[in-house]
Amino acid sequence: MILSPLAPIAVGDRVRSPVVFRRADGSEATVTLDGPAEFAPSAPDDLTGPAGLAVVVAMCLHEDLEIEGRIDPDLARRLDDLQDLYLAMNPQLRRAAVRVRGTARPGTPSPFAAVFFSRGVDSMYLAAQGRSAAGPFDAAIFVDALEPRHDADVRGTEVQLARQAAALIGLPLIVAEAPIRPVVDGLLDWEDAVDAGLAWVGHSLSGALGRVVLAAQDSIHTLAPSGASPAVDVLLGSSRLTVEHGSVSATRMDKVAWLTRNRADLLPLLKVCFVENRADNCGRCWKCLHTMAALRAAGGLASASGFPDQVDPDALAALKLDRLFDFHLFDTIRAAAVAGGDAELASALADSIRRSAAEGPKAPDGIVSHRRLHSLAIIGLVAGDDGEAARKADAGLGLVRSLDRKARRHAYGAGWKPPGQVTAELGALMPVAGEAQVPAWVLPEGSLATDRHGPAARPLDPRQALRYCLSGLRDGLPPGARVRVAVRRGADVALAARAAPPAAPLPAGDPAGFLFSEPGPGRVELWSGVHPVTGDQLLASSRDEIASCGYVDTVRLGWLAARAPVTGRLGVHESPYVPWFVRQPGLS
């Protein structure tokens, strides 16, 4: 990967600083940070800011990194340590060789410090404290354009509300725009890149800030491998900017209780929800629900007007806890509910804890955070599977094929067994995009799509339909059965003529995993074909297997890792009779 600076653009009293991330495959993304000109460091070719994040991205891509600019000498000395830390968290990453054009002149730090401020519980609490271990805050920083779901209206409201909250706290607000997420999405869980991303924002303001402070989401009880960690932050600073992680002494419940007791005026401005395009909170997602539970336990829910005024205990009880962090979080809220005499809330939280512990964690799907990998390993050890769950995540996500006779189609699972009779485990998708770069989604009806090949409406060819119906009569079945097959095939044709086109994947949704785009040792091909009448998708390891079943539009989707983490058995398990196959002469 190559990291290159473009010339900064002055717009009024602000400056836009574009940086290009160019991958080895030639694709590139330009990320432009925008901030007050007075805060910008003076050297335009100084790439100290994005260097930390670029190293992490290069490690995910298994690429080396060339930085076509200068970086701060202090940061340059710590990039190896940063790589060590990320490798320790995730052995699937690869160490990147980093080449830098030169080192920047060490700078004199500004005496001013600012706290990143999203209006979430952690940053609201920290900002309201007014200081961190290293000293008081002089300002708050709101990072705009960080959330990909927010449109222009919501972004405007977010800035306005952040300004309002900062004024209540007594901190001037610095607004920086940082559309960083596209560089990371598809490669890493955002939690594992967020501090490196925010450090970039901090460096972009280091002309006037000497210290930036990131609120801790963890308490000392929950610290775990994560890109949002004091262990990471201490490595991301420079000679002119200290990147400080906020105190980990308070739990999230402690913070909510403190805000409720001491700064109830800030509760209406709390914002924790990022699953919808809105400036307040949906009240239904995981983060909303546990925050509402904590607010209720602390007696602050009625004041938190950005949330619904009631939290549904059944919804809380139904929440599935996956990470050690979640268990501790729920337990602290439960304890507060017990202390406050809220038996209903305590019971709902206890139900969730009990059920989640009994069921064990969900099988990982899509991109898995380092924190979750760690939790899977620990929970697996405790459950006696010797870390099997975590190893499965490391091994990739087994692509399992099953035959659903009732629905007259095949279904596919990425890391799990789909409904029906399992007929093959075709290999493994990669949970994160390293060398594997082709995102793949499992669609609701059970088929697999990639960013290059999705399901498409296929017009019914009358000749193929007729051949399909008649071929049923030729199959080696008893006469009565042949007639039933032919009639059923006629019904398939009638249904196919009326069928709606299949749904396309949501590009914004997280992919289930990633395929390799090139062959390589330990990889197997993945082919896809479509039934000419029913539209059923058949995935297989060879083109011949698909063609022999009478499927058409055969295409190679990519390569899977030659592993079978779900069933332990790579390849075809069974070859049962499939009533809608059209066997081709000469092919088997």
Place this chain on the structure above:
Amino acid sequence: MIALDASGPAMRVTAQPVVFVGGWAAHRHVGDDAILRVHLEALDAAGFDVEPVVLGTDPVVLAARFGVRAHAGLDAYVLDGADATGAPAGAVQRLGAVAAAAAGRAPAPADADVLGVLELLGDAAALIDLGAGSLATQFREALWVQAATVAAASALGVPAAIAGVTLGPFDRPLDAMVMRRMLREASFVSVRDRGASVAEACALGRPDALPGWDPAMQLEAASDTALPADGGFAVVSVDAASAPGCAATIEALHARAIPTIAVPMDFFPLSSDVDALVDLRARLADPDALRVPPPTASDAELVGLVGAARVAFGSRYHLGVFAASQGTPAVLIHRNDYGERKAAGLADWTDGVVSTVPAAAGAEALRDAVLGQLGRARGPRWAAAQDPLPAIDWLAVQLQGRAARATVPEPR
């Protein structure tokens, strides 16, 4: 309170300095000067055993004008290389360097002014920042220099007060940060309005800022002025930008046989009020409608002049302060957020004696407002005793505290 000064050839006893900072320049600015002058007079009257020392860009002129010791401030060092915005590259770092040196965390910059200020503050009983009235983005360079001075005092353990100022507006986050730090480091803050400045102080983490009148209200009118005292005239004090808009008002007053006397209040060579008033006079159909006397009157004489007038108007804030102190109905013009904040803050105290009008409302609006004030009854005259200077009260407490600490016997 005494200190031993061992810098001379023979040890001598001197009074401890009380350092004043506020952005004073070599040229005369009547309002800024009035603020400092009343503090110096009050300090003298209080009889504390301290010596006032004033920081500014031209200590020789300041010493001559106020009759006290003066010292070059941090202006030249902090603002080295200032650009058009008044925020030079590296000024933040230089502010930090002064504070770090004062705290002993870094060597002092090799700059004579900085070394002098640090030495002076090191001996000082207190620092009183008078802000030259305002701490705002409008005069951000003055804000930053004062912030560096307060930061140095704070690092040296010298108590600092920010007294009698208007806060804001702060159009840039960096200025708000500088102000916030300054407010945090000050042991006492008073502001000269009870609206915007109090809100600004709260928004910058200082909800205990004490609201009060502008300190220059304390300036007493000269008793021996030779100017007419029959109330048959108006006074105008105006900057160059606002001067043309005053012509219609002066002519309307002239038509009512009320001459207007010009009161220049800012004598900065490049934008002197005198030049603006001479230009204004030239615009009038009858130049005799505006009299522009030579600018020799003392501040106290100007207060007397404003007090004798039937009505006062213009854009100079301290014309409004002097009018309020004398009960003379007045109209203040404001042309931007900064001016509006000051004017509105003053008007809010005066129960209508001072009213405000935006320059954008036009010359006729100003004329109507002034003619309206002309028919208004005079307000009460200010009695100095009714609101002693908060900074001097604060200083008294500081000095008493130090004295008390000095008499506590050492633990055995």
